[in-house]
Amino acid sequence: MNMGFKRAGLAIAVLLATALALYFIFIPAQGDYPKSFGFGKTATAADIATVDFDIRPDGKGLPAGEGRADSGRVIYVAKCAACHGADGKEIKGVKLPGPPLVTSAKGKSKTIGNYWPYATTLFDYVKRTMPYNAPGSLSNDEVYALSAYLLSANKFISENTVMNARSLPKVVMPARDLFVRDDRKGGNEVK
C-alpha cells in the first residue's frame, strides 16, 4: 500500500521534472487523496485462480498436463479443421473462416510457422479463445496436444516431442529474432 503511494508520488514528480506541464490540465491532483479510499475487496487466491491463466514466454503460468502431435492431430481434425483447413495450410483462392496455422512453401500468409515469436503464445491463445465456436472448452492436455501438433506441422519440433510446462517454453521460434521494439518518438522524423 505504502509502496503504491510512494510510487504514485514518484510518478507525479517525474512528470513534473520532465516538464510535461500539459498533463496537469488532464490529470487530477491526487495529493489530497487519502492513503486508501477503502473501496473494493481483497481478492482471494481462489478469486485469482479462476481467471488467471495467462502464460509468459518464460513459461510462467503453464499448467500441469502434456500432449503429443499424434493425439493433437486427432483433436485438430475434430475441432479445428472445419475453419482452419484440413492441414492448417493456406489454400490458394480459398478463404477459410479462420487464418492458416501452418506455413507452406507457396503460402503468403503470416502464420505460426513464419511469424510467431513464442510457442507459449500458442498455448495461451488456444486455451483462452479457441475453438471459435466453443471458446475456452479445451482441457490443458488437449491444448498441449494441439500445440505439439501445430509446432510439429510447422517443423519446429519432431512428431514425438512431448509438450508440457517444461518443454513448451524451450521451443525456439526463428521469427523471434525479427521482432524489434517500436522506436518511433514523434518529432520531425518519419519512422
Next chain:
Amino acid sequence: MEENKENKVDKTGKISRRQLLGGALAAAVLPVASSFTGLVQEEVPPVAPADPTKVQGIPPGKIGTRSPFENPARKASDISSRSPLQDFYSTITPSDLHFERHHAGIPNIDPEKYELLIHGMVDRPMKFSLADLKRFPAFTRTCFIECAGNFRRGKAEMTPQEILGLTSQSEWTGVMLSTLLREVGVHPKAKWFLAEGGDAALLTRSIPIEKAWDDAIIAYGQNGEAIRPAQGYPARLLLPGWEGNTNVKWLRRIEISDQPYFTREETSKYTYPVNGKIRMFSFEMDARSIITYPSYPQQVQRGWIEIRGIAWSGRGKVTKVEVSTDAGKTWNDANLQEPVLSKAHTYFRHLWQWNGAETEILSRVTDETGYIQPTLKQLVDARGADIGGYHMNPITSWIIKRNGQVLFKPEKYK
C-alpha cells in the same frame, strides 16, 4: 441495440396515441420482427406534412430519435464497423456511430456481476465492483480512439468512412487507473501490466506501467451516459492516444508484471514489417488528418467552398493543419476549431474559391512534437515496401474533376 423505443406497438396490439400523433416520425419507422434482434427498424421514405405549422407535433418522449430525414450509419463487416466521418459537423462521435472492432462479438455483461480484478506484483490483490469503481474520484476526458489497422485504399470511389472510418471520439468518464493502483500498492519493480477483456476472445494486451501512472482511465461513461456495449460496457481501459486494440473493452482483469506477455494480439497481430524486421509494441497513433468535405461521393460547385476535416495525434495536441488546393505545390494554414484538445480529433476549416479547373486537395497535420504527417511515399521509404496495414497515417488526397465530382486518389507504392 439501436432500436426505436418510441414507436413500439404496445402489448395489446393497439397503436398508441403517440404513434397516432406521431405523423411523419411514426410512419418513417415501422417496427418489424426479426429472429436476430427481435425488433429492427425498416426504413420507408420519410414524409413531412405540407405545412408543419398546421398539425400538432409529437409529444415529449422517453428516448429521442434522429430526424427521419437523417440516416447516418456505420458501415459494418463481420469484424468491425466504420464511423461515417463525412456526416459529422464536429468532433464528438454520436455513441451509436462510434466505430467497432471486436474479436468475438459484443458480450452481454450483467453490471451487477461485473468485477475488475487487479493482482500480480501488488501489495494487496483487489477486486472492484462497478459500484466500487464509481465511488472513486471520477475524471472526464475527450479523446479519440483509432484502430491501428485504420488504412484502406485501392480505388477512387471511396468515402472517408471507407478509407479511415476506424477512428471515433467520445467524452469518456471513469476513474484514473493510477487511483486504483495506489489502492492496491504496486511493487517498485513492476514494469508492465496485462489487461484482459471479459468477452469470448478474453483479449489480452501488455502495457508499459508508465502509461498507467500517466493518463490511463478505467472508463464507465461515454458521452454522459453508461458506455455502450460495443464500446466495452460496463467498463473499459482507455489509453489516450494509443492504438485502439490496447484500449481493452469489457475489462475484467489487470495483472501487474515485470515483463510483457507477448500475447497473440501483440505478436501475430498489431505488429508490422519494417525494413526486414517486425515492429512490436507500437502504441502511439501518429498524427493524421483527412478532408471530410468535399470528399467522395460529394459533388461541388465552382465558387466558394469551405474545406473541412479532422486532424489528430496520439502524442498530444494538433498545432497546425495545412491545406493544399493545388496538389501539394502550395500550402495554407487552416483554422483550427477551439478548444484544441490533446490526443483528440480537432476540426479544421479552410475557405477556398474553386475556379472550376481539375485539381487535387489535401491536408497535412503537425503535432506538438513537431511531427508532420507524411506522404505514403515517405512511409514506404522509411519502412520498406512490405508495409503492413498497421500504423499507416499517410496524407489523403481528393481529386476534384471539372464537373465537380470528387474522387479519392489512391496512390501506388509498390
